[in-house]
Amino acid sequence: MSASAADNLGTAPVRAGYAFDERALAAWLAHNVDGFAGPLRVEQFRGGQSNPTYKVVTPGRSYVLRRKPPGVLLKGAHAIEREARVQRALAPVGFPVARVHAVCADEHVIGTPFYVMDLVEGRIFWDATFPDVPHAERAAYFDAMNATIAALHAIDPATIGLADYGRPGDYFARQVGRWSRQYLEDEAGGRDPAMDRLIEWLPANLPDSDESALVHGDFRCDNMIFHAHEPRVLAVLDWELSTLGHPLADFAYHSMMYHMPPDIVAGLAGADLARCGIPSEADYVDAYCRRTGRAGIARSDYMFCIAFNLFRLAAIFHGIRSRVIRGTAVSAQARDRGRQFPRLAALAWDRVEAAHAS
Template sequence: MSAETSAETESDRTTEGPTASASDLDVAALTRYLDGRLPGFDAAEPLQVDLLAGGRSNLTFRIRQSGGDWALRRPPLGHVMASAHDMGREYRVQSGLNMVDFPAPTMRLLCTDHEVLGADFYVMDFVTGRVLSTAEDTAALTPEQRRTLSAHHLDTLTQLHGLDLTAAGLDQLGKPTGYVRRQIRRWTGQWETTKTRELPALGELAGWLTDRGPKVPDLGATLVHGDFRMDNMVVDPATYRPIAVLDWEMSTLGDPIADLAVVLVYWTEPGDRLRRDLPVSPDVTTAPGFFTRDEVAEYYARVTGRDLSQLDFHVALACFKLAVIMESIRYRILAGMQRGISASDADEMGRATEALIEIGLRATRIGGVAALGS
């Protein structure tokens, strides 16, 4: 990924759908549709189209001309899993965030007429900034800048979890109770439909979560992102403040500690062993100056005042969810649902699945933060 971009994430580059290119966008049909609907758009002027980062899942195209610079987001080409890639949901959530001054791309229009591009799509303003997705991206920062970035990252998370959902029009986005039980059911079901082999350890982790889930109290629902991590946001290259948080596909109403747990799973530290088998945001936060995982949890608790007594459970649940996602990617690779992918990529996803299961089981025994350092 380019360090300067608007909207494309690791999950977008590693999920189902044939490899796409800019030529996969029907520019003529799009031009006819946007004419008179998109402010600043001129149907008489050629439209420059670029596919961002090659996306194999939700595809993001940069479309521009002299009067404007936008991003168009649509589902992947080819096979689309049921209930996934809901463009209307992404548009609704981000439109609500626009209403309450949360850093998200500005939404412009949603199209549900499949006669235009063959699928739902939406158009938003292109956001220029930096996406930090690798160790190389953060290597040039000073320790002070890395610490500032850590704080800004968590401040954005706490802002998200403190939003007035009614003011954002998102108070009916999901059910305010039962989040944990629904998550366990969802990801257990997903495992059964996409597993490529029997993994008894996954069953052990699922059993522990199923047993413990009903005992986890509902402490009040907030908007949760579901995949909150460093490379799912665009930051200002001068201040390292987030300009826009991206990839709202898994957002819903739920327990905010679930989001914190996902942040911790993606956070890296020197000496991590199992975490290195997860090919997402590799070593982005390992360099000196970044918060440690303990500091991440302490900072969040201090700013929000939230009870973290169920954090170990949520780390185990996050590992379970991400393990199922990695196995789903492996399934799609082995099933030939992605072009240009080798067997080594399937092997990498397999190792990621196994590592996440092991971390999740360790979280049930020695605690979530400690397990992540294994």
């Protein structure tokens, strides 16, 4: 296990600057969560840093609490209310999510809005090669991820009450505009020449395709809880970036793992896939196309989606870098991701140049 993966596992005492009034939380839970009975103990999950996540332990059971971070936040960021809403909508149709018990929009309870959901027991893989899984079983885990994202894109948002969950159409144009503005307005993180080139290139090369589906926005292996012993996804986590968007953008963000260095986020770049028992990128794309009834994905559209998603992730890491500088993100993972921002921007531009050269 890598040091970075080990740093993400389990819980630890609540970090400095992220503590809150646990007695106020207990009183609120007693009035808003059926069956809650204290006393409680609060620990903080090591993994994740955008929306602070805590384990709430009681004598009878444990819960997960997700809250907005303290401090000054960008408009529209850290939308924990949306996270709770989409999970509540997906649970009745059998999509694997944690059950949400209650949402608190009152920032006076613990300092910021939050929601409380079930603690789902299982395994999270921070290494995309799934080294802890027997070689012969790894392909089945990849197939489970592929089937899960295909199932998400097959859900009609209107049938689960999410017709208004985003603006259908013009997804790429709106997303490029959103992340470009966030990057340009958040001056604390500085500027990067590759990022500036992407801001010019992406809106001038948008795909013609204009589909709409419910998308997760951050579909990676480390945002899923797998069954303890089976290649089965029990819960998809971290719905902060979910919206109505282009399904190919969402899938390409997931398949971006084939282009991602493993020391940034869970990635497969440089791995010997055949030796690891992992399907090739082409086979993985084909499996998604079969499940979603597509004849295929044009290479130009696919490579745009990869470059776009690397750009978007670079913008997110730029925001993390800014929060580290401002002192509102203090974890080691946050500092590391802030440092990786220039590499991601360069990798995104490299994908643009590689697509032109092919």
